[in-house]
Amino acid sequence: DADVTQTPRNRITKTGKRIMLECSQTKGHDRMYWYRQDPGLGLRLIYYSFDVKDINKGEISDGYSVSRQAQAKFSLSLESAIPNQTALYFCATSGKGSLGEQYFGPGTRLTVT
């Protein structure tokens, strides 16, 4: 089974709709992250959380919100989707320690029409 899972894998929604992307991990990591990937722009950080009670805005948090329901779950919401939020969204986790590399989920492809 994958260590970091994301649901749904693909979603098409209409402008103005609310949508939630979910992420679960079995790695036991405290730290979780949401990124979006756009062609030519690489990965940009939306929100991150270092534990259940810690939520931080990233580079591009406007139009997004998150919820850390448990250590293993971190969801991303678009309250009112707009077409320029069409992108590939990745969840990632990392553990404490000196190396602390990130582990990524398979991604959610979101299209807002």
Add this chain to the structure above:
Amino acid sequence: GNSVTQMEGPVTLSEEAFLTINCTYTATGYPSLFWYVQYPGEGLQLLLKATKADDKGSNKGFEATYRKETTSFHLEKGSVQVSDSAVYFCALRNTGNQFYFGTGTSLTVIP
């Protein structure tokens, strides 16, 4: 601030050619440096890492050396294969445990 700059692609090479993908960084303090690889339709996977100056990360024939004096972490492979076709991302983790990624370099290896 913190940032990562990597060479723009796409890069197209013949099988068994030598690969270099340049990466330079700006960071406060002493970051850890990473190369990630993304195969089509998949998430990013860690390829290699280095945590301090002069460390060399290596994996699957790829290498990169943490050069503090030039703030660089260039990715190299002596002989690429078709299966190496992917997008490669350079990244840093700063002392505040935040990650910064480059824009990615697409590599296509042709037989």
